[in-house]
Amino acid sequence: MNAVEIKSNIYWVGAIDWGIRDFHGYITQNGTTYNNYLIMDEQVTLLDTVKYDFAGTAIDNIKHIIEPSKIKNIIINHIEPDHVSSIDKIMALTPDAVIHITAMGKKGLDRLFDTSAWKFRIVKTGDTLNTGRYNLLFIETPMLHWPDSMMTYVKEARLLISQDAFGQHFASAGRFDDEFLSCFSAAELDDAVKDYYANILMPFGKLIKSKIAEIQKLGLEIDMIAPDHGIIWRKDPAKIINMYLDMANGKTDLSVAIIYDTMWHSTEQMTLPIMQGIKDEGIDCRVIKLRSAPMSTAIKEFWKARGCLIGSPTINNILFPSVAEFLSHLSGLRPANRIAGAFGSYGWGGGAVKGAYDEFRKMGLEIFEPGIQVLYKASSEDEKKCYEFGREFAKKVREYHEKF
Ligand code: FEO
Numbered sequence: 001m002n003a004v005e006i007k008s009n010i011y012w013v014g015a016i017d018w019g020i021r022d023f024h025g026y027i028t029q030n031g032t033t034y035n036n037y038l039i040m041d042e043q044v045t046l047l048d049t050v051k052y053d054f055a056g057t058a059i060d061n062i063k064h065i066i067e068p069s070k071i072k073n074i075i076i077n078h079i080e081p082d083h084v085s086s087i088d089k090i091m092a093l094t095p096d097a098v099i100h101i102t103a104m105g106k107k108g109l110d111r112l113f114d115t116s117a118w119k120f121r122i123v124k125t126g127d128t129l130n131t132g133r134y135n136l137l138f139i140e141t142p143m144l145h146w147p148d149s150m151m152t153y154v155k156e157a158r159l160l161i162s163q164d165a166f167g168q169h170f171a172s173a174g175r176f177d178d179e180f181l182s183c184f185s186a187a188e189l190d191d192a193v194k195d196y197y198a199n200i201l202m203p204f205g206k207l208i209k210s211k212i213a214e215i216q217k218l219g220l221e222i223d224m225i226a227p228d229h230g231i232i233w234r235k236d237p238a239k240i241i242n243m244y245l246d247m248a249n250g251k252t253d254l255s256v257a258i259i260y261d262t263m264w265h266s267t268e269q270m271t272l273p274i275m276q277g278i279k280d281e282g283i284d285c286r287v288i289k290l291r292s293a294p295m296s297t298a299i300k301e302f303w304k305a306r307g308c309l310i311g312s313p314t315i316n317n318i319l320f321p322s323v324a325e326f327l328s329h330l331s332g333l334r335p336a337n338r339i340a341g342a343f344g345s346y347g348w349g350g351g352a353v354k355g356a357y358d359e360f361r362k363m364g365l366e367i368f369e370p371g372i373q374v375l376y377k378a379s380s381e382d383e384k385k386c387y388e389f390g391r392e393f394a395k396k397v398r399e400y401h402e403k404f
Contacts, residue, residue: 003061004175006232007157007224009040009133013061015054018171023082026199027294030192031171034082035228037161038062038071039154042132045073046090046097047152047161048083048228055086059093068093073129075136076101077163078149079108083228088113100129102140105148123150139218141165141211143204158223160215164200165208166240168192168230178235191300192230193240197247198303199296202333205248212245247303250337254401255284256394257301260311261291261322266345266377267313273383274309274343277390283307283397290322298326299333306404307339307368307397309390310356314346314373319355327359334363339400341368341393343386347376368396 034050262268312323342356
């Protein structure tokens with residue numbers, strides 16, 4: 001795919017990674033894109049680079065517009081390798097270009113590359129760059145996604161180049177939101193936004209709120225948001241900002257995710273009457289079996305639901321390994337505004353259900369107790385108890401949901 005003009009003389013010159021399925025452990029079922037942008041002005045300016053595997057593609061895209069040696073400024077909004085790992089190849093083509101980067105970005109870049117011959121300008125929030133027709137404003141966004149991160153606002157184009165924020169791991173032929181208007185594709189895009197937020201940005205809700213407030217306070221007029229992954233928000237940039245604010249404020253669906261694993265199908269057997277109990281209370285429910293679904297899918301489904309039930313058999317008095325792994329991963333994402341409960345089967349001592357509640361407490365989740373556990377295999381009496389457990393949980397989820 002060649003360069004795509006997104007605003008007058010501003011081009012997408014990135015790469016589409018159709019094949020990636022494992023993005024440092026995050027299973028990217030839809031692939032991804034590495035977006036970078038070229039401003040054709042008196043001073044030709046490149047914003048971000050791409051993952052090293054795609055350096056050739058991005059350089060070809062730039063060559064479609066101009067010889068890379070003409071680039072005068074390179075803005076590095078974020079130094080994670082999916083965006084910066086081809087900077088050395090770019091610098092080899094335009095060694096006199098000035099790199100505009102935050103202080104934390106420079107510190108990291110010095111560890112990743114031999115930067116001794118490169119020219120730098122360290123920037124902070126409020127600093128600007130005039131490229132001729134365009135005036136660029138830098139806005140630091142530390143921890144969105146790394147300490148080095150910043151965004152670049154192109155004033156005359158009303159364009160916010162937002163690096164990871166507002167992105168999605170979503171490879172597609174279309175570059176813009178208005179190319180995803182059918183029911184199915186719009187839903188797919190929404191799901192990709194939530195998937196990305198859940199797996200990458202869940203810990204940073206408070207920061208997201210304060211950074212959006214700061215941007216709003218600056219009074220920037222924004223009619224396009226161009227992230228470093230996925231599609232560009234052209235038709236309705238307010239939509240993605242509102243989606244982020246909603247997620248950061250704890251809004252989600254009134255639904256339940258049952259996330260479980262099983263050894264000999266006993267814990268699995270419990271999921272069905274529990275699910276039925278939830279459904280009979282009028283609440284939608286998704287069931288995810290760990291080891292049959294990617295971890296990142298389980299995280300997304302947790303995030304999309306107000307309530308979560310964890311099902312785990314007991315093994316050696318503790319949680320089943322895949323369930324322990326899920327809870328450990330979830331804990332790092334610092335979940336909030338969700339209610340959780342646990343169930344499971346055991347053979348003699350038990351321990352898994354208690355282990356799940358211990359993890360919920362450490363995470364500070366709202367808790368529904370007591371959990372339910374069955375010895376060896378659920379009897380028909382146990383199944384009735386599971387059904388009632390599901391109903392009671394659903395009632396609590398509905399009650400808790402009203403707070404948001
Ligand atoms: Fe897409 Fe934090 O890198």
